[in-house]
Each structure stands twice: as structure tokens, then as C-alpha cells.
Amino acid sequence: MSESRSLEPEKKSEGFRQGAVLTVTMNARGPDDPADPEHAGELSRKLQEWRVEPVIPADFQREVWHRIAARQAEPFWRPLTAWLEGMAARPAAAMAFVLTGVAAGLMVGREKAQVAAVESWRVLEERYAHSVNPASRHVDYVNHLNHSVE
Amino acid sequence: MKRLAAILLLGLIAACVSFGVCYRLALAPTVEIASKSDAELEWLRSEFHLDATQFAAIQKLHHDHAPRCEQMYRRIRSVYERADHLMEASHQVTPELDQALKECSHLDDECRRESLRHAFAVAAHMSPKEGDRYLRLMRARIMEPGVVRHVAAAQIRR
Numbered sequence: 530m531s532e533s534r535s536l537e538p539e540k541k542s543e544g545f546r547q548g549a550v551l552t553v554t555m556n557a558r559g560p561d562d563p564a565d566p567e568h569a570g571e572l573s574r575k576l577q578e579w580r581v582e583p584v585i586p587a588d589f590q591r592e593v594w595h596r597i598a599a600r601q602a603e604p605f606w607r608p609l610t611a612w613l614e615g616m617a618a619r620p621a622a623a624m625a626f627v628l629t630g631v632a633a634g635l636m637v638g639r640e641k642a643q644v645a646a647v648e649s650w651r652v653l654e655e656r657y658a659h660s661v662n663p664a665s666r667h668v669d670y671v672n673h674l675n676h677s678v679e
Numbered sequence: 680m681k682r683l684a685a686i687l688l689l690g691l692i693a694a695c696v697s698f699g700v701c702y703r704l705a706l707a708p709t710v711e712i713a714s715k716s717d718a719e720l721e722w723l724r725s726e727f728h729l730d731a732t733q734f735a736a737i738q739k740l741h742h743d744h745a746p747r748c749e750q751m752y753r754r755i756r757s758v759y760e761r762a763d764h765l766m767e768a769s770h771q772v773t774p775e776l777d778q779a780l781k782e783c784s785h786l787d788d789e790c791r792r793e794s795l796r797h798a799f800a801v802a803a804h805m806s807p808k809e810g811d812r813y814l815r816l817m818r819a820r821i822m823e824p825g826v827v828r829h830v831a832a833a834q835i836r837r
Contacts, residue, residue, distance in 0.1 A: 610683075617683040630690035631697045638701030645702075646709045653713060653722035658820045660719050661744060661801075662794040663752035664787060665820055667759065 727809040736804045744797045751790055758782045794821045 586592075616622040659666040712721045720741055724734045762779040769776070798817040802810035 610680075614680060614683050617686050623686045626686055627690045627693050630692075630694035634694035634697030634699075635701045637694075638698040639705055641698075642702045642705030645706055649706075649709045649713055650722070650726075653718055654726070654816075657719035657722055658817075661741070661748060661797055661817075662790070662821050663748050663755055664790045664794070666752050667755045 727805055727813055729805065729809075733804050737801050740797065740800055740804070747793065748797075751786070751793060755783075755786050755790060758786055791821055 616626075659669065708725075712718060712725060715721050717738070720734075720738055723729065723737065729737065758779060762776065762783055765773065765776040765779055772780075794817075798814060798821065802814045802817075804810075805813055
């Protein structure tokens, strides 16, 4: 039984093209059978002779500059949106975002309610003062007249 | 991108809903007091921690004082308006204007006396600590109503 496997490196990786192709023939009775001590030496010799010589493509430099130019032409928010999209794909991050929205809403709501409550409290106090002190009410009336003159 | 937009929208809705709920809940006690017919008395009850007996006594005092207060307000307004007309009519201190100014002063004094009398009566029904705080607030408002009208009861502590 004979099995043939082709070990081919990636065709193109970050601009480098690796042209070396190694074909190893696995044959239980063949000369490259590692279990066969007679042929182990031959396999070792072949492996030692094997050299990978990366071939830099002719347009490598141009392509690098092209990529740099393309990156620079991208809008400045693109990395941010890309990061957000990446985060949105993770359920935990999405849940954290929603919970942050809830927490922010609670905090702002509480703060605004306190401000509104203080103002309402001040108005009620004013009303009480007017109800027991006619002079206070009169001062308000005079202030109202002054404002209308202005 | 759609997923991101959906999550942003969901977060925004969650924030708005939690804001609304928190705002309404936190403001509910104040809104409840302000919506009552005797809101100013309810404010007094809440601000000075009055129990039912104290509140009933003070409420009676308040309702007894209200007609006198209203009558005095009308008198004050009438006298001040007369003085104002006289000042407009003549740029001199005429005997009529002099008389009107005296009436203004007299009414101011009477008003202070009446209001202080009422404030002392109200404070007498409160606990000593709260009564003292109430009087500090009212003294300021009665003696110089135009100056300290912005002073809040919450600012007068101990």
C-alpha cells in the first residue's frame, strides 16, 4: 500500500511566496520508510539536503507601499468601528454594553431627580412662607412688577 | 455592522428606560406632596418631621391664620400701591405721601408681629430641635422677606 502526501507551504503569506514544494512518498516497503533502518540514512540525507529558499516577488515593495497608502486613506474612525464590531460579536461584551447603559440611565436619572426634588422643595417652602407671611407675598408681587418694568 | 447597530440601540433604549424609571421613583415622594391641596402644609410636615398630633394642631393654627394673613396682604398691597401712585403724581414728599409711608411702616410692623406670633405658636407644637430650626427659617423670612427669600429650609441645619 502506498500513500502520497504533498506538503505545500501557504501560497502567499504577507507578501512572501515560498516556492519550495516537498513531496514525500510514504511507502511501507519503499526507500523512505522511516521504520526501515536500511533507508533511514537516505531519508536523513534528503532532509539535510532540503533547503527552503523564499522568493520575494517582484512587486513586493510596490504592494507594501500600496497597503500603507490604503491604510492611510482609511477614515480615522475605521479602527474604532472595527473594534466595536469585534466587540459586538462577543455576547459578553454586548451584555456589558447594555448593562452599562442601564447603570448610566439609573445614575443620571437619580441625579436629575435630586435636582428636580430640591427645586420642588424650594417652591413648596416658598409657598409656605407666603401662606403665613403676607409681607413675603408682597415682596414677590413687587419683584414681579419690577421684572415686568424691566 | 447590523449587529453593532442593534446592540447600540438596545443599550440606548435600556439607558432611557432605566433613566425614566429611576427619575419617576426618586421624584415620587416630592410629586405626591406637591400634588396635594395643602401642599405647603405637607411640606412642613415632611421637612420638620411632624407626627399626626403635631400636624393636626399646626394645621388648625394655619387655617385660623390664613384669613387674617389674606386680609393683611390686601391692606399691604393697597397701602403700597397708594404710596406708589403718590410718588408718581408728585416728586415731593407731600403730607399725603408722608401719611402713606407711615401706614406702610405701620403695616410692615403689624405684619411682622402677626407672622412672628404665628411662627412662635407653630414652633411650640414641634419638638424643640425642629421648632428651633423652623424659627430660624421663619425669622429670616419674616424680618427680611426680600433678602432671604432664596434661603432654603434644608440649608438651615442644627
